Amino acid sequence: MIKKIFISALSLFLLIPAATGQEKIKEVVTSDYNRNSISMVALLRGDSYDSQAASVVKSYKPSEKFDINDLKTKTVKAYKTRSESVYQTEVNEAVGKVGFAREILASIFNRDSNGMMDDKTVRYRGNYDAKDQDVINARAARVGTDALGDLGHALVSGSYIVVTDFSKIERDTDQRGNVHWSTNAKAFAYKIGLDSDSLNDFYEKCWIYDDDSDAVKQAKRVAFQNLDIPMIPVAEASSSSSASTLEEAMHSCISDLIFNLESRIPAWEVAVTIIGKRPLRAKIGTKEGLRNGDRYRAYSYTEDRNGNLRSVPRGFLRATEISSNSGMSIGETDPSKFYQISGLSNIDEGWTIKQSNDSRIGAIAGLKVGSMGTSIAVDLDYLANVSNVGTMSYAILSLGFDVADGNSNYLPIYFGIGFAYGLHLTRFIEIAPYALVALDHMGYSMADKSDDRFLRESALVLEPGVRAAINVAYPLQVIAKVCYDVNPEFIQGSLYKMYNQNLSHPHKSGLGAQFGLKWTF
Amino acid sequence: MIALTLLMTFSAVSANAQSKDRRKSFKSWDNYEITTEKVGVDGTKFVKVWGFGKTVDAATMAAKENAVHACIFRGLPGCATAMSTPPICPNPNTLETHEDYFQTFFAPGGPYLAYVSMTTDGVPSGTDRRKVKGGYKVGIYVQVMYDNLKRKLEADGVARKLSSGF
Numbered sequence: 001m002i003k004k005i006f007i008s009a010l011s012l013f014l015l016i017p018a019a020t021g022q023e024k025i026k027e028v029v030t031s032d033y034n035r036n037s038i039s040m041v042a043l044l045r046g047d048s049y050d051s052q053a054a055s056v057v058k059s060y061k062p063s064e065k066f067d068i069n070d071l072k073t074k075t076v077k078a079y080k081t082r083s084e085s086v087y088q089t090e091v092n093e094a095v096g097k098v099g100f101a102r103e104i105l106a107s108i109f110n111r112d113s114n115g116m117m118d119d120k121t122v123r124y125r126g127n128y129d130a131k132d133q134d135v136i137n138a139r140a141a142r143v144g145t146d147a148l149g150d151l152g153h154a155l156v157s158g159s160y161i162v163v164t165d166f167s168k169i170e171r172d173t174d175q176r177g178n179v180h181w182s183t184n185a186k187a188f189a190y191k192i193g194l195d196s197d198s199l200n201d202f203y204e205k206c207w208i209y210d211d212d213s214d215a216v217k218q219a220k221r222v223a224f225q226n227l228d229i230p231m232i233p234v235a236e237a238s239s240s241s242s243a244s245t246l247e248e249a250m251h252s253c254i255s256d257l258i259f260n261l262e263s264r265i266p267a268w269e270v271a272v273t274i275i276g277k278r279p280l281r282a283k284i285g286t287k288e289g290l291r292n293g294d295r296y297r298a299y300s301y302t303e304d305r306n307g308n309l310r311s312v313p314r315g316f317l318r319a320t321e322i323s324s325n326s327g328m329s330i331g332e333t334d335p336s337k338f339y340q341i342s343g344l345s346n347i348d349e350g351w352t353i354k355q356s357n358d359s360r361i362g363a364i365a366g367l368k369v370g371s372m373g374t375s376i377a378v379d380l381d382y383l384a385n386v387s388n389v390g391t392m393s394y395a396i397l398s399l400g401f402d403v404a405d406g407n408s409n410y411l412p413i414y415f416g417i418g419f420a421y422g423l424h425l426t427r428f429i430e431i432a433p434y435a436l437v438a439l440d441h442m443g444y445s446m447a448d449k450s451d452d453r454f455l456r457e458s459a460l461v462l463e464p465g466v467r468a469a470i471n472v473a474y475p476l477q478v479i480a481k482v483c484y485d486v487n488p489e490f491i492q493g494s495l496y497k498m499y500n501q502n503l504s505h506p507h508k509s510g511l512g513a514q515f516g517l518k519w520t521f
Numbered sequence: 522m523i524a525l526t527l528l529m530t531f532s533a534v535s536a537n538a539q540s541k542d543r544r545k546s547f548k549s550w551d552n553y554e555i556t557t558e559k560v561g562v563d564g565t566k567f568v569k570v571w572g573f574g575k576t577v578d579a580a581t582m583a584a585k586e587n588a589v590h591a592c593i594f595r596g597l598p599g600c601a602t603a604m605s606t607p608p609i610c611p612n613p614n615t616l617e618t619h620e621d622y623f624q625t626f627f628a629p630g631g632p633y634l635a636y637v638s639m640t641t642d643g644v645p646s647g648t649d650r651r652k653v654k655g656g657y658k659v660g661i662y663v664q665v666m667y668d669n670l671k672r673k674l675e676a677d678g679v680a681r682k683l684s685s686g687f
Contacts, residue, residue: 031647133642133662140567140640140664141559143602273646302652309648331642350577350646
């Protein structure tokens with residue numbers, strides 16, 4: 001018995017590294033990217049929110065990087081109260097009841113009521129998806145550029161449906177009578193289970209030609225109705241949001257869900273190669289839904305001694321100048337520009353870059369010392385814009401808790417909003433002048449219920465300064481800030497002045513410094 | 522004076538060694554991959570070919586040489602949409618018989634370049650540009666002016682004309 005256990009354990013010990021090794025070989029990032037098509041489907045629960053959910057999902061316009069398949073079925077139903085979340089198996093069951101794969105094929109091939117189909121959409125999509133290399137290849141071949149439309153047939157297998165569910169919808173009214181809606185949302189993405197063999201099978205058995213006899217036509221119609229192509233679950237994502245209307249909250253959730261799904265479905269992540277340096281350029285743009293500040297990761301390729309291909313991550317970059325390429329390729333697409341933000345090596349021509357979504361939000365945690373006391377500071381910044389030369393604009397939120405003078409009744413809080421403008425000396429070092437407008441608040445008496453109490457307990461503070469960020473291991477950075485806090489007495493609340501005098505180190509105008517770490521999400 | 526003599530001797534030995542190396546690699550020149558992409562426009566072959574070199578540029582040049590070499594000595598494989606193409610010089614002794622001719626033909630910047638055009642968009646990129654031990658391995662799309670190449674070799678007496686057997 002012990003021997004068996006020992007042998008099993010040894011086998012497991014030996015197999016795990018082997019399996020991991022195989023996994024690594026599979027994880028080669030390639031620059032193959034083709035457009036995908038999606039259809040949004042709402043999951044209904046049979047309650048009063050169904051109409052809003054269906055309406056919001058139907059009206060959602062995905063990014064330009066997706067083609068849209070207009071399906072007949074836009075909703076599926078789950079028999080579960082909205083107070084509970086749905087599980088993948090329940091959605092699978094609901095999706096399985098509808099022939100989504102048939103509907104996708106009917107939409108793509110413009111199938112009419114007589115079962116007649118055409119390839120206009122497929123050819124259009126093939127031409128639209130064609131890259132410059134495809135156009136050049138077509139010109140070098142005898143078939144010519146007319147054959148570019150044929151590329152569209154390969155895109156059929158890149159068809160997805162996204163089933164969206166809203167749960168735990170709540171309506172709150174605050175003391176002033178303002179209404180807030182909140183909802184949780186989940187999205188389940190399914191891909192059509194169609195390979196080239198089954199697509200050929202579909203053409204052979206279901207495609208009706210004008211000169212087919214009536215009997216053959218009828219047989220092909222029946223064959224289409226009997227098509228058994230599965231929808232394969234590929235990813236799920238969840239989100240939550242709140243807003244003044246339920247529709248707004250739902251809409252915000254859907255945007256988040258699609259954003260999250262992009263990171264979980266590799267085929268949805270745009271990949272392309274770098275075609276030039278100084279500045280870095282790549283042939284993607286509005287057609288791929290590229291926006292200023294979007295993050296990509298660069299890869300180069302090596303072969304190990306067995307000839308296995310490996311992709312090597314080489315750093316991150318952000319889109320700066322976006323080209324408008326929303327048209328058919330003629331082999332001379334204008335490239336978009338990028339700025340490298342990390343990586344030891346300079347990103348080189350020919351390397352692959354792949355979409356690597358982030359929220360562009362950086363969180364800084366650190367310790368601030370100076371004339372405004374000693375506080376634990378938490379800053380959030382949002383990257384709003386990146387230029388070709390690497391200047392970056394940030395919106396900043398800053399929060400500080402004066403721990404040195406705080407006690408259970410009394411915790412001075414510092415809250416500010418502002419703007420920073422980052423200048424990159426190299427990609428590793430950013431120097432960002434910034435300015436904050438902040439409120440330094442000292443709450444003490446809970447008995448005081450007057451409306452202006454908050455203002456009387458606060459002081460307006462201006463904080464100009466300079467922030468330096470150094471890459472340690474991106475997205476981790478070390479941050480150092482030097483600032484001058486302007487806290488003049490004439491804009492201090494009356495209670496603030498009083499409480500401030502009680503502090504062992506009263507808050508006043510003067511120099512401050514902050515040190516901490518930043519993580520970009 | 523002694524230093525100058527030593528330098529000249531060293532240069533001569535080095536050049537001779539390089540020439541011998543090239544001759545050696547010239548004869549064992551068969552280790553490359555080539556695939557037919559599609560049927561090329563009239564008189565051309567449209568292929569994807571791989572090359573190896575210390576730099577990407579050197580590997581690209583090697584790939585171009587390989588494409589022309591394949592058309593002359595190896596022939597081109599078929600693909601789903603194109604038939605295979607026999608070599609222009611099917612006789613295995615052609616290279617040895619005309620070694621000096623081909624040394625000149627395939628010399629750096631030599632006449633072979635007139636019969637091959639790279640159709641890769643920009644530089645070799647993505648998985649077609651691989652760092653390997655000792656340099657780079659690149660895959661490029663090229664168009665070989667097959668008919669022109671054949672006519673040239675026939676005119677130079679290296680390849681036999683089809684009519685020569687009658």
